[in-house]
Amino acid sequence: MLAALSLLALAVGPAAAFIECNVLDYGAVADNTTDLGPALTKAWNSCVIPQVTTTVATDVLLYVPAGNFLLKSNVVFDDAKNWNLHIAGNIYLPYIPTLTGTMLTFENCQNILLNGPGAIFGNGYRYRPGGDLTLNPSRPRLIRFQNCNNCEITSVTLYDSPQFHVTIIGNDNVAHDMSIIASHIGETDGYDISGNNNYVHDVTVENGDECVTVKTPTNGFVAERITCRFTAGCNIGSFGAADTTVNVQNVVYLRRDRVQLGCRDHDQVVGIVKNITYNSFTLSAAAYPIYISAFWAGSGVDTGKLTISDVTFNNIVGTGTPTRPAVLLDCNKATPCENIKFNGVSLSNTKANTFTNACGSGVSGIPAC
């Protein structure tokens, strides 16, 4: 009995201390004037780094308490591991024409939790007066996980970034239960994600560009229960400039509401897009309801170097737009789109479908493979 008890005591050990590194102790002032950036960096260096002793991210908080904070410089957390950026307050971006880069970057990171309930207000509209995207072309982005694994972003609300909102590059990361609310204008992407086995669920995006988008390279990605308002949809690609090597495989989009979905590629890219599934979407006046293009941008040259196959659309219902087809497949001649399958696609208020260099099943007019 005694022996058993002492074993138990050893196993339990000392309780892990919960440590809070409050930015107010490192120079931050909730006056919406003092720059929060240096305080974040100082609290991280002086308080977070020395005190991380476990792999439980929530054991050490870099804490932004309730209140209004101005963030006017970029912050980079390089080699960040096993801690929690907990934003309870409101963070505002000022309009500074020279402000550029990404406001909060985690680089080479592992097991970071970024959570709310606070918010970041990007004031993007000030960088684009009258919708002018050319006035401040290098305007800032909000959040980037660069070369990061096992990270999580949740319950923080992002408003109107001057440019893209969340970029995630790495493996096994999750974004969930949060909203992005931005202007209905281009270059305001919600989530741009590449890497393996990333997961996005229960998010809402309102903007005028990508909603939840997969970039190359990706092997394994799931998005489910996502709501996209006014966005350009859930795309794969575009894949950018000539000679980009593309490899996107094993992607699933499950249940999404509103606007279009797509799978867009750039001509002159080289590579493979394979095993993609879109399930249970409700579209509302979607501009391009189902659209696969090997020629999204660029010269329209048919190089045949991009292979797209095994794409399945299940239960896609709602309305499109009278000037465009419900299903538009526009593929390379040398490497046609193969095995494009449709089940339960019912879209009204659209033009007739068009299929170019594509084969599959499930909608009338598509040639069998």
Ligand SMILES: *[C@@H]1O[C@H](CO)[C@@H](O)[C@H](O)[C@H]1NC(C)=O
């Ligand atoms: C904080 O400052 C920003 C940028 O100047 C401004 O847009 C915002 O309205 C301010 N917030 C409050 C609560 O005053």
Ligand SMILES: *[C@@H]1O[C@H](CO)[C@@H](O)[C@H](O)[C@H]1NC(C)=O
């Ligand atoms: C297709 O992708 C899904 C999602 O990643 C995966 O579960 C499935 O095994 C893949 N199928 C094939 C044939 O690779």
